[in-house]
Amino acid sequence: MDPISFDFVELEEILPALQRCAVHTRGSPAVRANHHLAPLRELAKGLGASECARQNMEYLGRGSGDLAIFLMEPSDIEADVSYHAGDNYCETVKLLDQSLRFAFRGQRNVKNTIVLDVRPFRSKRICISEDREKRKANNAEAYEAIKEALARLRPKVVVVCQCDDGTDEDGIRQYIENEMPEYLCSSVSASGQAASLQLPDGHKCIKVSSFHPMYFARTEEGSPVQRVTREYLFDASLVVAANALVGRRVSGVGIANLRECALHGPAWHAGPEGVTISYQWISAKDINPDALIRLLKQLGISFLSKVSTGYYQEFSKLCQANIVAGTEQSAGQAPRPLPKHNGTKSCSRAEGRFSREAGCA
Numbered sequence: 001m002d003p004i005s006f007d008f009v010e011l012e013e014i015l016p017a018l019q020r021c022a023v024h025t026r027g028s029p030a031v032r033a034n035h036h037l038a039p040l041r042e043l044a045k046g047l048g049a050s051e052c053a054r055q056n057m058e059y060l061g062r063g064s065g066d067l068a069i070f071l072m073e074p075s076d077i078e079a080d081v082s083y084h085a086g087d088n089y090c091e092t093v094k095l096l097d098q099s100l101r102f103a104f105r106g107q108r109n110v111k112n113t114i115v116l117d118v119r120p121f122r123s124k125r126i127c128i129s130e131d132r133e134k135r136k137a138n139n140a141e142a143y144e145a146i147k148e149a150l151a152r153l154r155p156k157v158v159v160v161c162q163c164d165d166g167t168d169e170d171g172i173r174q175y176i177e178n179e180m181p182e183y184l185c186s187s188v189s190a191s192g193q194a195a196s197l198q199l200p201d202g203h204k205c206i207k208v209s210s211f212h213p214m215y216f217a218r219t220e221e222g223s224p225v226q227r228v229t230r231e232y233l234f235d236a237s238l239v240v241a242a243n244a245l246v247g248r249r250v251s252g253v254g255i256a257n258l259r260e261c262a263l264h265g266p267a268w269h270a271g272p273e274g275v276t277i278s279y280q281w282i283s284a285k286d287i288n289p290d291a292l293i294r295l296l297k298q299l300g301i302s303f304l305s306k307v308s309t310g311y312y313q314e315f316s317k318l319c320q321a322n323i324v325a326g327t328e329q330s331a332g333q334a335p336r337p338l339p340k341h342n343g344t345k346s347c348s349r350a351e352g353r354f355s356r357e358a359g360c361a
Helices: 011-021 035-047 051-060 091-103 132-153 224-245 254-264 290-298 309-324 327-331 349-358
Strands: 064-071 113-117 157-161 194-198 204-209 267-271 274-278
Touching (some): 011 224, 035 051, 035 132, 064 224, 091 113, 091 224, 224 254, 254 267
Parallel strands (some): 064 157
Antiparallel strands (some): 194 204, 267 274
């Protein structure tokens, strides 16, 4: 199947561009026997997990066997609050449910998609209550259970929605002890990328990297562009997974630009009319015009020879410093003002959700 392109220039173009890439498919039939849950049931029994936690695992762990989504600790109260009572989802699961409905044009949601915890029944609250040796042993059992569950499930696509990339830069392992298996690692900087993955049992599938939904939900109020682009990036990772299920690749530089905006905010470009804000960190051509090279040399950035993320990060800092100093006036014109995102219908993904869901029925 030919690839489908995802690109945008302005922030308002992201939502319709993603909608065009969404896939109207439910996938394979639900796994009837749910044999993949047997190792997790045994784990729950061995760890003495609460009945509520077991029910939540069963509730989220059922669905079509072609797709498996991994979260890190969907809720810190899942041992006490049931998802069964009126779809009483925690915020993480609600956000995942919304993005699934969007990516699959209303055909998939958390009720018919297998959602598993990368470290089942091992919430932070539980981990910090144990001594080091017990914590290490119990975490190892949890990873082993997930490995066995995947070996039984043999999915076509897995989406890893958590931000543990195997490092300890943020000190997140202080209560974990065990290294995360590589096939369960992910990060924001890798989000939206699809790659072939061989699981420990030899089964080959496609892994799509993503991040925990709360990463965008907890974005500071003073960063509206990053808030909305992070949410769109989470949507995009599931759109990539939906296309992978039907054998199609998402092409273009849209996801790369979303990723950079989510991480660093919009890019700053210097041109004949002054410094402007752009949502394109890279272009399809990915080249440097001679005029831009000359401008970079004038600004003392002559060591750069091609457009790259590193260039834009350094250039962005320089441009922002110039603007603070008022030097943008010497370039001819002030930069284009940043659009207002919070509460505007054209830029707010949350408000656009209702219209697109209405069209999925």
